[in-house]
Amino acid sequence: MRQHVNPLSRNFTQIERIPSLSEMFCDPKLNLHLDIGCAAGEFLFDLALDNSSWNYLGIEIRERLVKTAKLKVQEKEIKNLYFLFGNAYNILKDVQCKLIIKNIKSVSFNFPDPWFKKRHIKRRVIQPEFINFLSNFLQKGSLIFIKTDVKDLFDHMDCTLSSNLNFKKLEKNDFNYSDNFNPNQFKTSREKYVLFNQLDIFERVYIKI
Numbered sequence: 001m002r003q004h005v006n007p008l009s010r011n012f013t014q015i016e017r018i019p020s021l022s023e024m025f026c027d028p029k030l031n032l033h034l035d036i037g038c039a040a041g042e043f044l045f046d047l048a049l050d051n052s053s054w055n056y057l058g059i060e061i062r063e064r065l066v067k068t069a070k071l072k073v074q075e076k077e078i079k080n081l082y083f084l085f086g087n088a089y090n091i092l093k094d095v096q097c098k099l100i101i102k103n104i105k106s107v108s109f110n111f112p113d114p115w116f117k118k119r120h121i122k123r124r125v126i127q128p129e130f131i132n133f134l135s136n137f138l139q140k141g142s143l144i145f146i147k148t149d150v151k152d153l154f155d156h157m158d159c160t161l162s163s164n165l166n167f168k169k170l171e172k173n174d175f176n177y178s179d180n181f182n183p184n185q186f187k188t189s190r191e192k193y194v195l196f197n198q199l200d201i202f203e204r205v206y207i208k209i
């Protein structure tokens with residue numbers, strides 16, 4: 001399977017119909033967490049099965065992964081987990097998504113594709129326009145989590161988020177993990193690989209003010 005997909009390709013301009021929250025989840029009123037670039041969704045399966053007081057939504061640009069994840073949700077009859085296929089920014093910009101965004105309590109960007117070459121930096125998922133869009137539509141108090149093993153990518157994401165005056169960095173002491181979408185601190189697939197190989201992890205949490 002192709003590992004890297006160009007998110008700016010015209011193939012991703014058209015998006016699938018976005019269902020309403022009540023079509024996605026059994027209880028649409030639960031807190032909603034969004035994981036952007038969720039790959040096969042293993043992390044979200046762990047979370048959804050462990051934590052029935054949250055709804056989890058994953059967006060992934062590799063269609064095959066999303067199809068397989070959706071089948072697995074049906075087989076396991078999980079009622080608080082949903083997956084959408086496409087470029088995350090194009091999906092969230094869609095009019096049908098505006099109501100969904102209002103319900104989001106937190107968003108994670110876990111180990112996004114680093115796109116090392118200078119001419120490919122615009123393919124990175126965290127871009128000023130996207131963060132500006134999130135800052136306009138997320139409710140005050142919503143959290144954004146970023147995590148990567150690539151220092152240069154971390155600096156790029158941190159600079160983009162810090163440049164937006166609607167987001168403030170949270171210090172570890174100001175933050176209670178037990179209240180958030182991942183109280184048992186499950187690890188993503190990439191994170192397990194990074195930990196196994198004893199690589200550095202750079203992470204930060206921001207709050208919408």
Ligand SMILES: C[S@@+](CC[C@H](N)C(=O)[O-])C[C@H]1O[C@@H](n2cnc3c(N)ncnc32)[C@H](O)[C@@H]1O
Binds near residue numbers: 005059061062087191
């Ligand atoms: C390096 S993988 C990390 C997967 C997972 N978050 C983890 O930590 O194991 C990055 C994922 O983001 C997806 N992706 C990249 N750009 C995207 C975009 N614009 N919208 C949605 N998904 C994207 C890629 O297809 C890939 O599955």
